[in-house]
Amino acid sequence: MPLLGCIADDFTGATDLASTLVRQGMRAVQVIGVPDGDLPEADAVIIALKSRTIPVAEAIAQSLAACEALLAAGAKQILFKYCSTFDSTDEGNIGPVAEALMKRLGTGFAIACPAFPTNGRTIYQGHLFVGAHLLSEGGMENHPLTPMTDPNLVRVLSRQTRAGVGLIPFASVERGVAAIRADMARLTESGRGLAIADAVTDAHLMALGEACANHALITGGSGIAMGLPENFRRAGLLPVRDDADALPPATGLCAVVAGSCSRATLGQIGLARGHVPVLELDALATPDAAALEAQAREWMADKLDAARPVVIAASAPPDKVEALQAKLGRDAAGALVEDTMAAIAAALVAAGVRRLVVAGGETSGAVVQRLGVKSLRIGPEIDPGVPWTHATSEAAREGLHLALKSGNFGARDFFLKAFA
Numbered sequence: 482m483p484l485l486g487c488i489a490d491d492f493t494g495a496t497d498l499a500s501t502l503v504r505q506g507m508r509a510v511q512v513i514g515v516p517d518g519d520l521p522e523a524d525a526v527i528i529a530l531k532s533r534t535i536p537v538a539e540a541i542a543q544s545l546a547a548c549e550a551l552l553a554a555g556a557k558q559i560l561f562k563y564c565s566t567f568d569s570t571d572e573g574n575i576g577p578v579a580e581a582l583m584k585r586l587g588t589g590f591a592i593a594c595p596a597f598p599t600n601g602r603t604i605y606q607g608h609l610f611v612g613a614h615l616l617s618e619g620g621m622e623n624h625p626l627t628p629m630t631d632p633n634l635v636r637v638l639s640r641q642t643r644a645g646v647g648l649i650p651f652a653s654v655e656r657g658v659a660a661i662r663a664d665m666a667r668l669t670e671s672g673r674g675l676a677i678a679d680a681v682t683d684a685h686l687m688a689l690g691e692a693c694a695n696h697a698l699i700t701g702g703s704g705i706a707m708g709l710p711e712n713f714r715r716a717g718l719l720p721v722r723d724d725a726d727a728l729p730p731a732t733g734l735c736a737v738v739a740g741s742c743s744r745a746t747l748g749q750i751g752l753a754r755g756h757v758p759v760l761e762l763d764a765l766a767t768p769d770a771a772a773l774e775a776q777a778r779e780w781m782a783d784k785l786d787a788a789r790p791v792v793i794a795a796s797a798p799p800d801k802v803e804a805l806q807a808k809l810g811r812d813a814a815g816a817l818v819e820d821t822m823a824a825i826a827a828a829l830v831a832a833g834v835r836r837l838v839v840a841g842g843e844t845s846g847a848v849v850q851r852l853g854v855k856s857l858r859i860g861p862e863i864d865p866g867v868p869w870t871h872a873t874s875e876a877a878r879e880g881l882h883l884a885l886k887s888g889n890f891g892a893r894d895f896f897l898k899a900f901a
């Protein structure tokens with residue numbers, strides 16, 4: 482029976498969360514989509530949806546179905562995980578999904594805290610910073626699907642929900658658990674259903690986690706999960722584990738497929754270029770999935786080699802992304818590249834790749850679905866928020882190792898160090 486039941490709005494976000502839980506001593510399994518049978522055995526089960534950018538009603542329906550599956554399996558607390566950069570639009574999906582889960586769980590209050598200080602996401606006075614920049618000035622304002630142009634999360638979330646949105650300010654979080662709880666009580670009395678919680682350090686996240694020990698629902702990024710395993714240990718429900726990240730040994734060829742256009746991923750592709758074979762597809766010049774796949778298949782035919790990885794990327798800078806979106810429409814442009822990268826990943830696995838890094842949440846969703854991956858056991862971390870995992874997959878009977886990299890995560894040498 483899982484102690485913690487999690488619903489993640491994309492696949493890389495789910496692995497990021499799972500990795501946080503594993504580091505804090507919980508065995509974690511990520512399940513792809515709402516399962517139709519029993520959930521796997523683990524301390525935490527993370528149901529990974531691809532609901533970040535789908536229509537609101539569908540995101541709610543899928544999240545509620547995931548919640549039912551977790552409750553039926555016995556989960557004691559539900560965590561709704563979204564992006565540390567709060568990726569969403571004025572329509573949702575963070576606010577509407579949080580509201581629907583609160584209603585289902587019969588709770589009138591939940592915190593909303595995407596902070597992830599280790600990766601530079603901090604929240605102060607309700608404003609989200611990415612490194613030294615406000616959210617709206619660090620590159621996220623150019624995101625292909627969810628451009629973030631307002632750094633004030635109280636305002637952003639208020640536009641998405643009818644539940645009043647308040648703030649648990651830095652001053653309370655800094656003072657610790659009792660002050661946070663007092664603020665939560667004050668906010669509930671004043672009719673606020675959701676509250677953005679400031680957090681600048683891991684100590685703030687630990688305090689917030691402890692303050693939410695009895696909450697039916699917690700919402701946030703992976704950071705907000707840091708303090709939760711200790712709550713279960715304190716309650717005598719979770720043994721101390723030192724092998725939570727054990728995985729089967731790695732085998733097979735190595736490859737990277739990238740569909741993320743984030744600054745971090747573009748930098749990682751740039752660095753890889755000097756060290757390993759890199760194919761950069763041009764979706765603007767060839768806006769045709771079958772033709773792009775054919776280019777990749779031809780290219781990979783003599784490039785796969787046990788000694789090093791290959792990198793195949795569709796990633797492009799903002800002006801090229803905009804041009805393709807202007808030509809095809811935003812969703813069609815995204816779908817074209819996702820379909821292409823999924824087909825290429827399948828071709829790589831068919832050719833013997835068994836260690837695969839995928840860059841980008843939407844891209845990972847498409848790849849994992851194409852490979853028929855049902856669940857991922859979470860292993861050791863490569864860089865903060867990105868663990869190796871071992872997947873059961875229809876495309877590789879013996880299973881394969883996958884690392885699903887959030888677009889913005891990972892050091893510049895990520896595509897090399899992942900295989901070291």
Ligand SMILES: Nc1ncnc2c1ncn2[C@@H]1O[C@H](COP(=O)(O)OP(=O)(O)OP(=O)(O)O)[C@@H](O)[C@H]1O
Pocket residue numbers: 491493494624625626740741742743764765795796797801802803805806814815816817818819840841842843844845886887888889
């Ligand atoms: N050259 C391109 N032109 C237009 N769209 C592209 C191009 N390359 C990739 N895309 C699309 O951009 C989107 C990138 O989203 P994805 O979630 O994969 O990356 P990300 O947002 O950087 O990562 P994360 O969600 O983990 O932060 C995908 O839909 C992808 O298909």
Ligand SMILES: O=C(O)[C@@H](O)C(=O)CO
Pocket residue numbers: 491493494495497498563564565566597702703842866887888
């Ligand atoms: O929280 C994050 O930044 C990531 O886990 C993610 O969700 C990226 O898609």
